[in-house]
Amino acid sequence: MSSDSGNRFDRVRLGGNRKLGETKSRVSARELERFAVPAVLVVLVILFSLMIPTFRTAGNIQSMVNSQSVILLLAITAVITLRLGSFDLSIAAVMVASGSVVAVLSTSGYPLLIAIFGGIALGLLVGLIQAFIVVKIGVDSFIVTLGMLTALAGVSYAITSSRIVAGVPQPLIDFAREKFFGVPLATWYSWAAVLIAWFVFERTPLGRHMLFIGGNINAARLAGVPVDRVRFGAFVASSTLAALVGLVLVGQLGAIDPGIGPQYVLPPFAAAFLGSTAFTPGRFNALGTAVAVYLLVVGITGLQLMGVESWISSLFNGLALVLAVTLAKLAGKRR
Numbered sequence: 001m002s003s004d005s006g007n008r009f010d011r012v013r014l015g016g017n018r019k020l021g022e023t024k025s026r027v028s029a030r031e032l033e034r035f036a037v038p039a040v041l042v043v044l045v046i047l048f049s050l051m052i053p054t055f056r057t058a059g060n061i062q063s064m065v066n067s068q069s070v071i072l073l074l075a076i077t078a079v080i081t082l083r084l085g086s087f088d089l090s091i092a093a094v095m096v097a098s099g100s101v102v103a104v105l106s107t108s109g110y111p112l113l114i115a116i117f118g119g120i121a122l123g124l125l126v127g128l129i130q131a132f133i134v135v136k137i138g139v140d141s142f143i144v145t146l147g148m149l150t151a152l153a154g155v156s157y158a159i160t161s162s163r164i165v166a167g168v169p170q171p172l173i174d175f176a177r178e179k180f181f182g183v184p185l186a187t188w189y190s191w192a193a194v195l196i197a198w199f200v201f202e203r204t205p206l207g208r209h210m211l212f213i214g215g216n217i218n219a220a221r222l223a224g225v226p227v228d229r230v231r232f233g234a235f236v237a238s239s240t241l242a243a244l245v246g247l248v249l250v251g252q253l254g255a256i257d258p259g260i261g262p263q264y265v266l267p268p269f270a271a272a273f274l275g276s277t278a279f280t281p282g283r284f285n286a287l288g289t290a291v292a293v294y295l296l297v298v299g300i301t302g303l304q305l306m307g308v309e310s311w312i313s314s315l316f317n318g319l320a321l322v323l324a325v326t327l328a329k330l331a332g333k334r335r
Contacts, residue, residue, distance in 0.1 A: 034278065034279055034280070034281060035278070035279075036277065036278065037274060037275070037277060037278035037288065037291055037292060037295060038278060038291050040295060041291055041294060041295040041298060044295065044298050044299055044302060045298055047302075048298065048301075048302035048305070051302075051306070052302065052305045052306065054305060055301070055302060055305055060301070060305075064294070064297050064298065064301050065183075065187060065294070066183070066184055066186070066187050067297065068190070068293050068294065068297050069184070069186040069187045069189065069190040069248065069252075070095075070186070070190075070245060070248060070249050070252065070264065071264070071267050071268055071271065071293055071297075072190040072193070072194065072271075072289075072290060072293045073189065073190050073193055073241075073245045073248065074091055074092060074095065074242065074245055074264060074267075074268035075267075075268040075269075075271040075272050075275070075289045075290075075292075075293055076190075076193045076194060076197045076241075076286060076289060076290075077091050077238055077241045077242050077245065077268070078091060078238075078268045078269055078272045079197065079201075079272050079275075079284045079285070079286065079289055080197075080210075080234050080237055080238045080241070081141065081234050081235060081238050082214075082269075082272055082273075082276075082284045083201065083210045083211060083214050083283075083284045084210050084213050084214045084230070084231055084234055085213065085214040085215075085217065086134065086141040086231065086234070086235075087141045087142045087145055088130070088141065088145045088235060088238045088239070089142065089145040089146050089148075089149050089265070089269075090126065090130065090145040090146075090148040090149045090152060090239070090242075091238060091239070091241075091242040091245075091268070092149070092242075092261050092262075092264035092265045092268070093148065093149045093150075093151075093152035093153055093156070093261050093265075094122075094123050094126050094148075094152060094239050094242035094243055094246070095242045095243070095245045095246040095249055095261070095264065096152070096153075096156045096246065096249070096256070096258060096260060096261040096264075097122060097126075097152045097155050097156045097159065097246070098119035098120065098122050098123050098242070098243035098246035098247075099119065099246035099247070099249050099250040099256045100155075100156045100159040100160050100165065100256050100258055101115070101118045101119040101122050101159060102115045102116055102118065102119040102168070102172070102246065102247060102250055102256075103115075103160070103165040103168050103250050103255065103256040104159055104160060104165055105118050105119075106168050106169050106172065107165060107166075107167050107168060112169050112171060112172065116172075116247060119243055119246055119247065120240065120243045120244065122243060123239045123240045123241075123242055123243020123244070123246070124236065124239065124240050124243070126148060126152070126239045126243075127235050127236035127237070127238060127239030127240055128236055129148075130144055130145060130148055130235050130239065131231070131232040131233075131234075131235035131236050132232075134231070134235060135228050135231045135232045135235070136228075136232075141235075149265070152261075153258075153261055156258035156261065157258045157259075159258070160256065160258045162258065163258075164255055164256070164257045164258075165255055165256050166254065166255035167254075167255070168250055168251075168254055168255060168256075172247070172250060172251045173251050173254050174251070175247065175248070175251045176247075176248050176249075176250075176251025176252045177251060177252065184252075186248050186251070186252055189248060191290075194286050194287065194289070194290045195286075197286035198285070198286040198287055201285060201286055202285070202286075206230070209225045209226075209230050210230060210234070211283065212225055213225060213227055213230060213231065214284075266314075266317050266318065266321060267293075267296065267317050269321060270292075270296060270317045270318075270320045270321040270324060271289050271292040271293040271296060272284055272289050272292070273321060273324035273325050274288075274292035274295070274296070274320055274321075274323075274324035275287075275288030275289035275290070275291060275292035275293075275324075276288060276289075276324070277324060278291055278292065292324075296316065296317060296320055299316055299320075300312060300313045300316050300317075303316070
């Protein structure tokens with residue numbers, strides 16, 4: 001073989017090795033990005049367990065997991081519209097308003113089934129109103145649902161006469177607190193919601209249509225996706241599910257406080273955006289959202305056990321949301 005031919009062979013071989021190395025590097029970076037959030041969760045659990053003996057106790061772990069059932073349910077509910085590129089900021093207010101209806105009716109002598117029907121009907125009505133305004137009229141979803149969030153806060157105070165309504169029927173309490181294999185039913189509901197959402201998002205045509213619409217709504221229309229029908233159904237489903245979460249909330253608390261809504265507004269969205277950077281970066285997904293919910297509670301609980309003041313929860317959730325949105329935006333651009 002001539003010297004010139006050998007040089008050409010070496011250049012081809014080196015070029016191939018370089019491309020192979022770049023491909024492996026891209027794959028490694030992509031895998032690191034996919035599993036960064038779960039890895040951070042594991043690291044935090046290990047660190048806090050080593051630093052704080054009370055953190056690793058069974059009671060504390062159970063408390064962290066069980067305390068997040070309502071947050072996780074709301075976060076999965078939030079992902080429904082976020083996956084379409086829209087917002088439903090009203091879900092926490094729908095939850096409280098529906099819970100208020102159930103609590104007031106059930107403690108006023110009405111049959112429990114009528115009270116439950118009334119709470120769900122309120123959520124369905126809100127969903128229909130928001131869907132019509134956003135999808136049919138074309139008003140921005142952020143504005144519509146923000147306005148509904150504020151309006152429903154007033155509705156909750158009106159329904160409860162600005163007081164905490166206690167003494168809800170025992171079957172409603174059992175609906176959330178009854179334990180199955182040592183775990184409250186509310187926690188099982190949240191895990192079931194994650195699995196159902198994962199199946200719908202990742203394994204059905206509806207999930208693919210939602211992703212397509214969220215990526216490019218005009219392209220989805222041109223491809224024949226029933227955009228308006230999917231978006232309309234998503235807003236109705238979001239509010240109806242939020243009303244069902246209201247039943248879980250009332251059952252957990254055994255009462256309803258009309259002023260409790262604001263503390264449930266931010267955490268679900270922080271978890272949803274942070275979860276969109278995991279497993280399928282740049283896409284809102286159910287498994288990532290679940291991991292993010294537990295990451296946030298682990299971080300907050302660990303810091304509180306270290307002696308940090310209670311305000312750390314608001315600070316932690318707020319910074320997590322800003323960071324999560326930024327990372328999700330960067331991941332989306334790379335995709």
